[in-house]
Amino acid sequence: MYRNTSTPADDNGCGWFHLSPPRDVRPGHSGRTKARWVVLGAGFTGLAAARQLALKFPRDEIVLIEGQQVGFGASGRNSGFAIDLPHDIGAHDYIGDPATARMNLKLNHFAQSMIRTLVAQYGIDCQIRADGKYQAAVE
Numbered sequence: 001m002y003r004n005t006s007t008p009a010d011d012n013g014c015g016w017f018h019l020s021p022p023r024d025v026r027p028g029h030s031g032r033t034k035a036r037w038v039v040l041g042a043g044f045t046g047l048a049a050a051r052q053l054a055l056k057f058p059r060d061e062i063v064l065i066e067g068q069q070v071g072f073g074a075s076g077r078n079s080g081f082a083i084d085l086p087h088d089i090g091a092h093d094y095i096g097d098p099a100t101a102r103m104n105l106k107l108n109h110f111a112q113s114m115i116r117t118l119v120a121q122y123g124i125d126c127q128i129r130a131d132g133k134y135q136a137a138v139e
């Protein structure tokens with residue numbers, strides 16, 4: 001049994017969140033729920049995990065618990081770049097081991113193509129554009 005003892009509290013100053021259309025907030029969870037899968041947190045990670053579980057185990061009940069509103073945490077307030085290379089391509093954990101770097105790049109390309117596929121499949125109006133990336137040096 002999992003007992004949730006702390007809840008997140010992101011600040012209320014996110015423009016992306018307040019400028020987007022209002023959401024229908026789901027009623028809060030109360031009492032006890034028993035399910036094979038419980039995913040805690042409905043950011044990108046939790047939503048993706050819950051979605052994959054639902055695809056893999058369509059007969060199982062999957063409970064997704066969010067302590068705030070969906071999209072109120074980091075996932076709803078990021079800059080929206082889905083990059084393939086890390087911000088710092090000179091970082092030791094990137095260039096230190098070429099095999100790891102190649103694996104990360106492959107994973108990121110896979111994620112980008114998955115995003116494109118889902119946006120097309122569900123007709124999501126999110127102004128996605130393949131813009132490439134400029135890498136600039138300041139010193």
Ligand SMILES: Cc1cc2nc3c(=O)[nH]c(=O)nc-3n(C[C@H](O)[C@H](O)[C@H](O)COP(=O)(O)OP(=O)(O)OC[C@H]3O[C@@H](n4cnc5c(N)ncnc54)[C@H](O)[C@@H]3O)c2cc1C
Binds near residue numbers: 065075078079083
């Ligand atoms: C300003 C900013 C800009 C960024 N820009 C980019 C970018 O351009 N590109 C990029 O790839 N990444 C960017 N990031 C990083 C990216 O947004 C995060 O890595 C990503 O959103 C993390 O997703 P997550 O689902 O792991 O965490 P979160 O989005 O933080 O989701 C975790 C969720 O779990 C909930 N939660 C936590 N604890 C509990 C609990 N005990 N009970 C119930 N619910 C709980 C939280 O309320 C939250 O909604 C940016 C981040 C920030 C803050």
